[in-house]
Amino acid sequence: MGAAAGQIKRGRKFDQVLEGAQEVFMRDGFEGASVDDIARAAGVSKATLYSYFPDKRLLFMEVATGQCQRQAEECIQAIDPDLPPEEVLRGSAERMMRFYLSEFGRAVFRIVVAETERFPGLGREFWEAGPAKSRDVLIEYFREANARGKLRVADAELAADQFTELCKVDLHPRLLMGLCRDVSEADRNRVASGAVDMFLARYGR
């Protein structure tokens, strides 16, 4: 996937085009973004844009998958299973919230949710690049912590999904629906603590 994917050509202004497309797609969505806008934002002529990407769809897909990759890096977290569970959970919560609540994370999420019908496979690509990785790490940790007797987790997958969901509490829906523009550090702490407390009440020992 590093060389030439599909019909896409590499070259001097490749990244430039991609950055402009990223900016405009993330702001306006797929339908809302016009190719002229993208070319202007990229500081590139429309002809050049079309010399790299055969059409708008593929350009969008390239942007979207690129974002997914970026997210993957954010999400890969080394968990130290020797730390007390409370600290592991706390760190995980902060990491997940930092992504899900960021402007960037919200934009990607919004686009994936909005366009997943028009672009089959986009949802899965996003999922597997980001959330699934984070999920796997958590599951693995819960299994090990259970075996070691540090936690009592029968269904590690359910537990991982629950913890992830607990990290979104209130803040994520609020931001997604435009009920507020951003969240304070205090809000995050309240939710993160709430998630850890609840998780340990259920699965701690």
Place this chain on the structure above:
Amino acid sequence: MGAAAGQIKRGRKFDQVLEGAQEVFMRDGFEGASVDDIARAAGVSKATLYSYFPDKRLLFMEVATGQCQRQAEECIQAIDPDLPPEEVLRGSAERMMRFYLSEFGRAVFRIVVAETERFPGLGREFWEAGPAKSRDVLIEYFREANARGKLRVADAELAADQFTELCKVDLHPRLLMGLCRDVSEADRNRVASGAVDMFLARYGR
């Protein structure tokens, strides 16, 4: 709001137009829906459509707010505080899941998330018509149950948001991202039980 809102005219074919618009908007989103499509789906001429609604935006807003009202009815749940908490929670979980996971609920959610930038206020309208009502009912119940000593809930708002979020676990994100088309009864039971168990582990007594 029952008589004449904004510039909108009532008349014989009003509901017919609205139903067609509903169908097409819910399927294609705002940008994706064409007015000709809507008129066709409504079984009405374009001129008639425009005699009721001054433009596409207002028609969309009317549909969206209508959906929010519908959702409100779905969500208003009478909670019997004399029942054991476990049963109250179980009923609440099922009700919320029935909405959030339905094709209808997902379409509304998807549209709200996608268009909330283009239509400021849409998110709030949806929120206050639906989720907020459900939330208030839960909060009220948790306060009373705490006072009665049936639960031990210090922060009723946090608890309500957590329980709501626990009802979305795994299934809601999966559906939103198109990772699966629908969920089985077994999936729902697993998640509902997981939510109730976790909640009671934290706030039960």
Place this chain on the structure above:
DNA sequence: ATGAATATAAACTAATCGGTTTACTTTCGG
């Protein structure tokens, strides 16, 4: 039945869109 209100199909406008073409300029390796 009649006349006013309402609905219709279809043509039309002006704008926008994705994508191509053309004629010209810049970049850059050998």
Place this chain on the structure above:
DNA sequence: CCGAAAGTAAACCGATTAGTTTATATTCAT
């Protein structure tokens, strides 16, 4: 410094869009 490759601006194409108009048909209260 030269020539091919790459980039540019702008005009252009065909399709589609929101919204209007026109001329005709239907509905409905009186």
